[in-house]
Amino acid sequence: MGVCCWGSRTNLLLLVLLCYAGVNHAASVSWNYAVIIDAGSTGSRVHVFRYYTASTTSPLPTVELPAAVHKTSPGLSAYAFDPKTAARSLLPLLKYAREQVPADQVPSTPVQLMATAGLRMLSNGSAEAIMAEVRSLLSGSGFEFSGADDARVLTGKEEGLWGWLAVNYATGALQAATLPPDIPPSSQVILGRKGNPGSSSSSSSSKPAAPLQGVVELGGASLQVTFAAKEQLPAGQAAGLALPRMGAGKLYSRSFDGLGLQAAMEQWSKQLAADSSSKRRDPCLPSGYAAASGLKGSSDWAACRSGVKALLPLSSSTSSSSSGKSSSSSCAFKRCGLAGSYLPSLDGAVFLGLDNLFYTASVLGLPTDRRISVNSLEAAAKKQCSLSWHAVKAQLAKQAGSSSSSSSKAQDEPYLLKLGSSGKEAVQPQLARCEGAAGKAGRQQQQQQQQGAG
Numbered sequence: 001m002g003v004c005c006w007g008s009r010t011n012l013l014l015l016v017l018l019c020y021a022g023v024n025h026a027a028s029v030s031w032n033y034a035v036i037i038d039a040g041s042t043g044s045r046v047h048v049f050r051y052y053t054a055s056t057t058s059p060l061p062t063v064e065l066p067a068a069v070h071k072t073s074p075g076l077s078a079y080a081f082d083p084k085t086a087a088r089s090l091l092p093l094l095k096y097a098r099e100q101v102p103a104d105q106v107p108s109t110p111v112q113l114m115a116t117a118g119l120r121m122l123s124n125g126s127a128e129a130i131m132a133e134v135r136s137l138l139s140g141s142g143f144e145f146s147g148a149d150d151a152r153v154l155t156g157k158e159e160g161l162w163g164w165l166a167v168n169y170a171t172g173a174l175q176a177a178t179l180p181p182d183i184p185p186s187s188q189v190i191l192g193r194k195g196n197p198g199s200s201s202s203s204s205s206s207k208p209a210a211p212l213q214g215v216v217e218l219g220g221a222s223l224q225v226t227f228a229a230k231e232q233l234p235a236g237q238a239a240g241l242a243l244p245r246m247g248a249g250k251l252y253s254r255s256f257d258g259l260g261l262q263a264a265m266e267q268w269s270k271q272l273a274a275d276s277s278s279k280r281r282d283p284c285l286p287s288g289y290a291a292a293s294g295l296k297g298s299s300d301w302a303a304c305r306s307g308v309k310a311l312l313p314l315s316s317s318t319s320s321s322s323s324g325k326s327s328s329s330s331c332a333f334k335r336c337g338l339a340g341s342y343l344p345s346l347d348g349a350v351f352l353g354l355d356n357l358f359y360t361a362s363v364l365g366l367p368t369d370r371r372i373s374v375n376s377l378e379a380a381a382k383k384q385c386s387l388s389w390h391a392v393k394a395q396l397a398k399q400a401g402s403s404s405s406s407s408s409k410a411q412d413e414p415y416l417l418k419l420g421s422s423g424k425e426a427v428q429p430q431l432a433r434c435e436g437a438a439g440k441a442g443r444q445q446q447q448q449q450q451q452g453a454g
Contacts, residue, residue, distance in 0.1 A: 030052065031050045031051070031052055031064075032050070032051055032052060032105075032109075033048065033049065033050055033051075033100075033101045033102075033105055033109040034048075034049045034051065034109065034110050034111075034112075035047075035048055035049075035097045035101070035109060035110065035111040035112070035143055036048075036049065036111075036112050036113075036114070037090065037093055037111070037112065037113040037114070038114060038116075039075065039076050039113055039114065039115035039116065039118070039119065039134075040075055040115075040116050040117075040118060040219060040220060040221075041075045041077060041116065041117055041118030041121075041219060041220035041221035041222075041260060041262065041263075042073060042074065042075050042118075042220040042262060043071050043072055043073035043074060043075050044071065044072050044075060044076060044089065044090060044093060045069050045070065045071045045093075046069065046070050046071075046093035046094075046096055046097050047066055047069055048066050048096075048097050048100040048101065049063055049064065049065070049066060050063070050064040051063040051064065060169065060174065060175055060178060063169070065170070066100075070092070070093055070096040070097075072089055072090070072092055072093060075118045075220075076089070076115060076118065076119060076130050076134070077118035077119050077121070077122055077127075077130075079130065080122055080126045080130070081126075083126075083129040083130045083132065083133040084133050086130045086133060086134070087130070087133035087134045087136065087137040088137070090113075090134065090137060090138075091137075094111075094137075094138075094141050094143075097111070097143070098142065106142050106143060107142065107143070107144065108144055109143050109144060110143065110144045110145070110146070110150070111138055111141060111143035111144065111145055111150065112150045112151065113134055113138060113150070113151040113152075114151075114152065114153075114154050114162075115127075115131070115152070115153045115154065116153075116154055116159050116219065116221070116222065117156070117159070117219060117220070117221035117222035117255075117257050117260060117263075118220065118221050119131070119153045120153055120154075120155075120156065120221075120222070120257055121221055121257055121258070121263075127153060131151060131152065131153065134151050135147070135148060135150075135151045138150070138151055155255070156222060156224065156254075156255020156256070156257060157239060157253050157254070157255055159217075159222070159224055159255055160215070160217065160224030160225065160226040160253040160254065160255050161226060161239050161241065161251075161253050163215045163217045163224055163226060163354060164214070164215045164226035164227070164251075164253065167213060167215050167352050167354075168210075168212050168213060171210040171213065172210045173210040173211060173212045173213065174212075174243075176210065176245065177212060177243040177245045177246055178243055178245075179245065212227075212228045212246065213227070213350050213351065213352055214226060214227025214228070214349055214350065214351040214352070215227065215351060215352050215354060216351045216352070216353050216354070216357060217353075217354040217355055217357075218260060218261055218353070218354070218355050218356040218357050219260045219261070219355055219356070220260045220261055220262040220263065220356075221257065221258070221260040221262060221263045222255055222256060222257045222258070222259060222260045222263070223255070223256045223259040223260060224253070224254070224255045224256075225252075225253070225254050225337075226239070226251070226252065226253040226254075227251075227252055227344075227349060227351065228246055228250055228251055228252075229250050229251070229252050229344035229345070230250075230344075230345065230347075230348075231250070231344055231345060232249050232250060233249050233250060233252060233342070233344060234333065234342060237252065237342045238250060238251055238252065239251040239252070239253040252342075252344050254337065254338075254341050256313075256338055256339060259312070259338070260356075261356040264308075264311065267311055268284070268307075268308060268311065269293070271307075271311065272295060273293070280294055280295055280296060281295065281296055281297075281298050282295040282296070282297055282298070283297075283298050283299075283300035283301075283303035283304040283307060284297075284300075284304035284307070284308065284385070285297025285298070285299075285389075286299050286387055286388055286389040286391070286392045287299040287388045287389065288388045288389035288390055289389035289392075297389060299385060299386055299387065299388060301381075301382050301385040301386060304385060312338060313338050313339040313340075314338065350371065360381075361377070363384075363399070364377070364380040364381065364384055365380065366380055
């Protein structure tokens with residue numbers, strides 16, 4: 001199994017592709033716009049896409065990926081007791097979006113907001129109160145807003161599916177998978193970027209059709225795993241999507257709320273606070289580091305890895321003789337993932353790692369533009385977790401270009417994610433909180449690059 005890492009949150013791109021692909025603009029080819037607000041657990045981001053549809057062979061439009069993404073923090077879920085303020089936190093995003101869209105096209109440009117695990121994990125009453133205020137705000141934004149369906153909380157499976165679709169659109173694999181059966185699979189697919197649609201000056205490029213790739217997305221509050229399996233999945237286990245070149249019943253998509261980066265950090269902190277035998281030591285923090293809570297780091301990779309692994313809802317199969325392996329749940333399948341879920345075979349699978357997987361790989365000095373193995377990721381994590389706080393501060397100062405960024409506050413204690421494997425048939429995300437402030441600095445650098453002038 002191989003892993004590649006991408007940093008940008010493109011997982012809502014396909015909301016544009018699928019929601020508006022049915023609109024045929026071939027008669028008058030010109031740029032159209034769509035505003036998508038990704039309301040995540042740690043913040044809300046606005047993506048302003050330009051797209052056009054002029055192809056006679058593919059139902060998918062040609063989309064220009066935005067050069068910048070504008071973000072506000074915290075996420076909507078932070079305003080659980082103040083829904084009006086939650087909605088008003090989106091005002092800077094709407095202002096930014098209006099600046100990107102020609103004034104005469106604002107009324108015909110759709111705006112959608114899709115919330116993820118941050119709101120999924122709130123009580124239904126709190127989440128719906130926030131969404132009601134958000135819908136009211138968007139209806140008066142000047143953009144085209146059709147109602148409740150244009151501002152809603154995605155299910156975990158939908159979130160994973162959008163991420164998979166977006167990644168495979170960007171690589172050209174989705175375009176190839178939607179080609180009619182009478183077109184050879186080796187055909188060139190168009191990757192639209194910039195330029196006037198349909199003109200010879202357009203810099204849209206073509207490339208050979210790429211294979212479909214899996215996606216592992218580690219957000220703040222949840223983890224999504226989506227990929228096209230080689231086997232037919234058991235009844236009820238497949239996502240409800242079939243492409244012309246990928247039969248029904250083969251697309252696996254699972255979401256695990258509570259296993260995102262920030263959620264895992266909180267769970268780990270609570271476990272240490274409740275453990276009287278911890279002796280005020282956190283094996284996942286660097287030695288020489290003292291947190292505001294009073295915990296002191298010990299740079300103990302083995303203890304950290306073992307302790308955090310215990311947080312995962314691992315499963316064992318009740319249909320195989322896997323006795324002796326610890327688990328917190330059971331499943332009725334031959335191969336089991338987290339929380340009793342079915343897990344298809346991963347032999348030969350290649351995944352793209354998004355969000356916090358990308359930030360972790362960046363901090364560890366691993367390449368993010370090509371495939372890396374699980375073993376190399378684990379080796380780099382082990383090396384990082386053996387560093388003292390003095391070494392981590394020096395590393396942070398070098399990466400950030402200034403020692404002023406090295407903070408020893410408790411909120412600067414992010415986890416390091418190691419995507420491990422147990423044999424060839426299982427993927428276990430294992431979180432090891434051991435890189436001090438370096439991981440946060442890596443995320444901040446990426447966010448600043450995405451925001452650009454915005």
